[in-house]
Amino acid sequence: MGSGPADEELMLRYGGGDAGAFETLYRRHRGPLYRFLLHQVKNDAATAEELFQDVWMRVIDFRGRYEARAKFSSWVYAIAHNRLMDFHRASGKAKFLDEEESADAIEMLPAGDPPAEIRLERKRAAERLLDALGRLPEAQREAFLLQQEGDLSVEEIAQATGVGRETAKTRLRYALAKLRASLSS
Amino acid sequence: MNDPRDHELSRIYREGAWPEPRRQLDDAILEASRRAARARRSASFVWRWGPRFALAATVVLTFSLLLRMSEEMPGEKIAPLLTPAARRAPPAAPRPARPVEEAKPLAEIATPKSEPAPPRGLVEEPPPTLQSAPAAPAFALKKEAPEAARADALQRGSDIQQNSRLREAALPPRELQPAPARPAPPPIAAPTAQAPGAAVTSGLATSLAARAPGVAERSPQAWLDDIRKLKAQGKTEDAQRELAEFRKRYPDYRLPDDLR
Numbered sequence: 001m002g003s004g005p006a007d008e009e010l011m012l013r014y015g016g017g018d019a020g021a022f023e024t025l026y027r028r029h030r031g032p033l034y035r036f037l038l039h040q041v042k043n044d045a046a047t048a049e050e051l052f053q054d055v056w057m058r059v060i061d062f063r064g065r066y067e068a069r070a071k072f073s074s075w076v077y078a079i080a081h082n083r084l085m086d087f088h089r090a091s092g093k094a095k096f097l098d099e100e101e102s103a104d105a106i107e108m109l110p111a112g113d114p115p116a117e118i119r120l121e122r123k124r125a126a127e128r129l130l131d132a133l134g135r136l137p138e139a140q141r142e143a144f145l146l147q148q149e150g151d152l153s154v155e156e157i158a159q160a161t162g163v164g165r166e167t168a169k170t171r172l173r174y175a176l177a178k179l180r181a182s183l184s185s
Numbered sequence: 186m187n188d189p190r191d192h193e194l195s196r197i198y199r200e201g202a203w204p205e206p207r208r209q210l211d212d213a214i215l216e217a218s219r220r221a222a223r224a225r226r227s228a229s230f231v232w233r234w235g236p237r238f239a240l241a242a243t244v245v246l247t248f249s250l251l252l253r254m255s256e257e258m259p260g261e262k263i264a265p266l267l268t269p270a271a272r273r274a275p276p277a278a279p280r281p282a283r284p285v286e287e288a289k290p291l292a293e294i295a296t297p298k299s300e301p302a303p304p305r306g307l308v309e310e311p312p313p314t315l316q317s318a319p320a321a322p323a324f325a326l327k328k329e330a331p332e333a334a335r336a337d338a339l340q341r342g343s344d345i346q347q348n349s350r351l352r353e354a355a356l357p358p359r360e361l362q363p364a365p366a367r368p369a370p371p372p373i374a375a376p377t378a379q380a381p382g383a384a385v386t387s388g389l390a391t392s393l394a395a396r397a398p399g400v401a402e403r404s405p406q407a408w409l410d411d412i413r414k415l416k417a418q419g420k421t422e423d424a425q426r427e428l429a430e431f432r433k434r435y436p437d438y439r440l441p442d443d444l445r
Contacts, residue, residue: 019222023215034206049210056214061220126201129194146188148198154189173189180194 007072015063033150039145040084042134051087055080078160082158125183132182142177143168405435
């Protein structure tokens, strides 16, 4: 996350009225959080921006009640997760797949380019990865994005998404397996 | 594997598209955060100092209420709070408005109401009350406490000042000239500030002081008693002269039969 004061300290300072602390915090997390949301809404930029703004507004609103009992990023991504759940419920798209569904989803992944080409053309590989990511079950994609963008551990993913550690770990393992398959196929 | 992580996958993921929020979105969020921080600072000021101000205000209010209650309650606690002068002085009653008197000329104001004052101008002759003025209250005060009488005279003078100011606004300047024509003796005028109209005040006070030992001290009845005494002593001429003087002073006074 870079040098300087810890996220938790910055958030506490912002809770005390230090607007500069929030700006530092925002600069650190804006990209990862935005990408997390963008991938979760299938690259719908407008929706991602709306959710992104909502999440930060909630951070601002909760500034006085923040307690540094967990990592700031876990807390922010928990807010983002809840906001996403609300969004999916409202739009009727809430289909967090259970593990059985995710097993089916693996088979639904399309065949990719040859591995040699993937290795040679990293850019194209990345695009395919993102494409595969978009087709992952939402719970798995979320676990993957929380790990990649939020730099959260399995425990922190579990905490942010409100599930048990083993569930979070399973989701993450499935996600990684599918993505690897998409690249190697 | 406690924390499944595929570094190769992570590397490929990061080489992909790297979308970021628009700058306008950044600005909007940061502006909202600054507004909230300002509100927080002002709120924290209120939270920090509000209770202290409230406590201080309560203490001051309580103290002032107690002080007021102790002043209003009769008893020994009052004594140290009041000065001897304040204890002697009666409670100040609100001065009644005197719209009619204020419209009257200077001489009429100085004249007791029981006596009908002749319609004389200020220039023609001194007001009759300055020489006779048998009204009991004023002279009684003077007899008992000359200082108080002088204060009363000064108070009347201030009323006169006020009336003269009103008259200045209502009358042509010519009619206001008599007032300075009356000489202001120095003994009374000296201790008071010579404000406009002070000459009238000091002149009146001097007149009151000058008549104090003589005729002015007598009430009409006392004066008549003196005349009777003169008659009884056989001083008929003196008695006649006094009676004539009395009639001059009190033309409407009904004389007793023995003196007619």
